[in-house]
Amino acid sequence: MDxxxxxxxYICHCGVNIAATVDVKAVAEFAATLPGVTVARxxxxxxxxxxxxxxxxxxxxxxxxxxxxxxCSPRMHEPTFRGAGEQxxxxxxxxxxxxxxxxxxxxxSDRGLATDKAKWLVASVVAKxxxxxxxxxREVGVTPEALVIGGGVAGMTAALDIAEAGFPVxxxxxxxxxxxxxxxxxxxxxxLERVADLLGPLTERVQSHPNITVLLNTEVTQVEGYVGNFxxxxxxxxxxxxxxxxxxxxxxxxxxxxxxxxxGYGQYPNVITSLEMEHRLAAxxxxxxxxxxxxxxxxKKVAFIQCVxxxxxxxGHPYCSRVCCMYTAKQSRLVRELLPEAEVTVFYxxxxxxxxxxxxxxxxxxxxxxLYRRGMVSEIYRRGERVIxxxxxxxxxxxxxxxxxxxxxxxxMEPRADAAELSSLLKLPRSSDGFxxxxxxxxxxxxxxxxxxxxxxxxxxxKDIPDTIAQAKAAASSALIPLLRxxxxxxxxxxxxDVEMCAGCGMCVEVCPYxxxxxxxLWNVSRINPVLCKGCGACAATCPSKAxxxxxxxxxxxxxxxxxxxx
Amino acid sequence: xxxxxxxxIVAFLCNWCTYTGADLAGTSRIQYPPNVRIIRLMCSGSVDxxxxxxxxxxxxxxxxxxxCHPGDCHYQSGNYKARRRIIALxxxxxxxxxxxxxxxxxxxxxxxxQRFAExxxxxxxxxxxxxxxxxxxxxxx
Numbered sequence: 001m002d003x004x005x006x007x008x009x010y011i012c013h014c015g016v017n018i019a020a021t022v023d024v025k026a027v028a029e030f031a032a033t034l035p036g037v038t039v040a041r042x043x044x045x046x047x048x049x050x051x052x053x054x055x056x057x058x059x060x061x062x063x064x065x066x067x068x069x070x071x072c073s074p075r076m077h078e079p080t081f082r083g084a085g086e087q088x089x090x091x092x093x094x095x096x097x098x099x100x101x102x103x104x105x106x107x108x109s110d111r112g113l114a115t116d117k118a119k120w121l122v123a124s125v126v127a128k129x130x131x132x133x134x135x136x137x138r139e140v141g142v143t144p145e146a147l148v149i150g151g152g153v154a155g156m157t158a159a160l161d162i163a164e165a166g167f168p169v170x171x172x173x174x175x176x177x178x179x180x181x182x183x184x185x186x187x188x189x190x191x192l193e194r195v196a197d198l199l200g201p202l203t204e205r206v207q208s209h210p211n212i213t214v215l216l217n218t219e220v221t222q223v224e225g226y227v228g229n230f231x232x233x234x235x236x237x238x239x240x241x242x243x244x245x246x247x248x249x250x251x252x253x254x255x256x257x258x259x260x261x262x263x264g265y266g267q268y269p270n271v272i273t274s275l276e277m278e279h280r281l282a283a284x285x286x287x288x289x290x291x292x293x294x295x296x297x298x299x300k301k302v303a304f305i306q307c308v309x310x311x312x313x314x315x316g317h318p319y320c321s322r323v324c325c326m327y328t329a330k331q332s333r334l335v336r337e338l339l340p341e342a343e344v345t346v347f348y349x350x351x352x353x354x355x356x357x358x359x360x361x362x363x364x365x366x367x368x369x370x371l372y373r374r375g376m377v378s379e380i381y382r383r384g385e386r387v388i389x390x391x392x393x394x395x396x397x398x399x400x401x402x403x404x405x406x407x408x409x410x411x412x413m414e415p416r417a418d419a420a421e422l423s424s425l426l427k428l429p430r431s432s433d434g435f436x437x438x439x440x441x442x443x444x445x446x447x448x449x450x451x452x453x454x455x456x457x458x459x460x461x462x463k464d465i466p467d468t469i470a471q472a473k474a475a476a477s478s479a480l481i482p483l484l485r486x487x488x489x490x491x492x493x494x495x496x497x498d499v500e501m502c503a504g505c506g507m508c509v510e511v512c513p514y515x516x517x518x519x520x521x522l523w524n525v526s527r528i529n530p531v532l533c534k535g536c537g538a539c540a541a542t543c544p545s546k547a548x549x550x551x552x553x554x555x556x557x558x559x560x561x562x563x564x565x566x567x
Numbered sequence: 568x569x570x571x572x573x574x575x576i577v578a579f580l581c582n583w584c585t586y587t588g589a590d591l592a593g594t595s596r597i598q599y600p601p602n603v604r605i606i607r608l609m610c611s612g613s614v615d616x617x618x619x620x621x622x623x624x625x626x627x628x629x630x631x632x633x634x635c636h637p638g639d640c641h642y643q644s645g646n647y648k649a650r651r652r653i654i655a656l657x658x659x660x661x662x663x664x665x666x667x668x669x670x671x672x673x674x675x676x677x678x679x680x681q682r683f684a685e686x687x688x689x690x691x692x693x694x695x696x697x698x699x700x701x702x703x704x705x706x707x708x
Binding site for chain 1 (some may be wrong): 573577582583586587589590592593594596597598599601604605606607608609610612613614615616617618621622625626627638639641642643644645648652676677678681684688
């Protein structure tokens with residue numbers, strides 16, 4: 001290791017993401033004046049191939065021994081730039097990032113102030129970089145098994161793909177059967193196939209697969225470990241299950257329309273949910289349309305109300321549930337077929353038919369003379385045997401009173417009531433709507449903040465069956481990556497003891513959550529097992545003799561960052 | 568001091584919750600004052616007492632320590648260690664005649680970008696009210 005730091009600093013424009021707010025040229029010029037900096041440049045996209053090549057060529061041409069990239073969050077591209085450095089022969093831990101996008105350009109609008117802040121952030125990281133030490137990359141083995149939580153369509157699909165790839169899978173389901181919410185349905189849009197015909201074979205394949213262990217009537221109570229080596233405690237199973245990856249497919253709750261008492265659900269027999277309608281339609285197929293009777297009479301006027309519990313800011317459900325428009329089109333069509341005399345009206349805000357074949361299906365419903373009326377119903381009350389829907393027609397701008405015999409509330413989806421429990425069990429963040437949070441809404445919709453834990457289906461947000469299955473297959477293939485590789489990178493930035501300084505007080509042994517610290521019986525000094533150490537730094541902060549250093553975050557490095565920030 | 572006083576805040580954020588929360592504030596484009604400068608650590612439990620004391624002695628106007636909510640620590644209990652340490656540290660700061668209100672410990676999760684932005688905004692306003700850290704002048708020759 002050269003004693004003299006020779007630092008290359010690279011300021012990324014990120015297109016206009018950074019450059020629009022931060023004067024990147026000025027930051028690069030400033031960086032060139034910092035102690036230890038040999039070369040400082042700005043470039044349109046540092047993470048692009050030419051951007052990375054620029055760094056690699058500089059490492060060789062200028063004999064750089066440290067690299068600082070000022071761009072996005074290290075949580076985004078640290079592996080990219082560490083990899084680029086490594087390819088050019090630089091130890092990956094000698095590459096450090098300054099976050100001038102998420103924590104500067106995107107949160108400030110004043111160009112002068114943002115540029116100023118970016119300069120100090122770069123100065124701070126350059127100061128740390130000058131004191132960086134090379135660390136050895138380490139890998140640990142992977143338990144080549146997976147666990148899927150939730151036995152619905154998402155969970156079954158994910159389990160099946162992992163099992164087909166040749167790895168054992170545990171499928172944990174809280175209820176006494178597989179199938180999830182889909183098992184509650186009768187026919188699906190847009191093909192009108194019977195759910196039983198589709199779900200039956202899928203369930204059969206899962207149950208009979210030699211690589212899948214189905215655990216019904218139970219739940220996950222504890223999750224320890226990390227990607228590659230999770231220990232999952234399942235109630236009723238004696239030993240914790242060792243697995244390398246987890247797929248979360250816990251689904252959703254159906255919105256309970258009693259939370260909108262003005263719609264009279266539970267009060268009038270005329271008002272039912274779409275799920276109850278699904279059951280009645282199933283029964284009608286068996287025993288005729290009589291099961292649709294309300295108060296002993298077949299309905300002459302049937303109304304469907306969409307967006308019940310969806311797109312409702314007051315309820316805290318600002319999102320669209322994505323399936324209600326289509327299942328309402330399906331149910332209204334089936335009612336028209338079963339009761340050709342009945343008038344069927346759908347009240348809607350907007351009709352959203354984005355799935356494949358959905359728009360065509362909706363057209364078909366209207367051809368079968370399902371009436372669509374744009375307007376929201378604000379209240380339902382009783383008049384004799386019927387109910388009155390009071391609302392506003394938003395095309396005519398006029399209030400209406402609409403008489404109906406049967407009203408179907410198209411209830412939406414919401415996060416499961418127990419989502420918070422699982423969230424704290426797995427330390428899995430949730431978005432503001434309460435569904436589990438993917439790392440990036442566009443680019444990484446299946447990954448979570450917890451490495452080795454992947455999302456499938458409606459636990460991440462409302463979606464229909466094809467989207468659920470697509471995500472489940474994506475989650476399965478992501479989960480297969482560590483299983484197939486057989487190793488995962490282990491923490492290199494572990495704590496180390498200076499035995500000359502250690503007084504053997506044992507406080508590190510007490511604070512270590514992983515049992516990595518131990519007192520050497522002969523010398524009475526602390527020893528830290530690098531395999532068990534996760535690099536949290538609790539021991540280093542606790543050690544009264546300052547004999548323990550957390551590598552890559554040493555007091556020397558951190559305090560240099562502080563000094564540099566002060567300018 | 569003819570110019571309007573703008574406090575300097577150094578923030579030590581844990582990698583797993585608050586740093587990620589600050590990233591989320593960014594990806595959500597939630598605006599907050601540029602007075603905060605973030606230093607990334609792995610865990611709030613690794614915040615050494617000197618990390619808080621040194622900036623204060625050097626004239627920084629505020630130190631923010633951000634960690635995971637109780638029960639959510641990536642390293643099981645680092646945030647509890649941070650809490651105990653900061654409580655003790657504040658006592659020491661007070662007894663040494665400094666202003667312990669300049670040190671804030673806050674739990675901000677990876678999904679609380681809004682809360683991070685609000686915390687920085689509030690802390691900046693609070694310190695603007697309070698005025699500069701007297702250590703600034705004392706060290707200026």
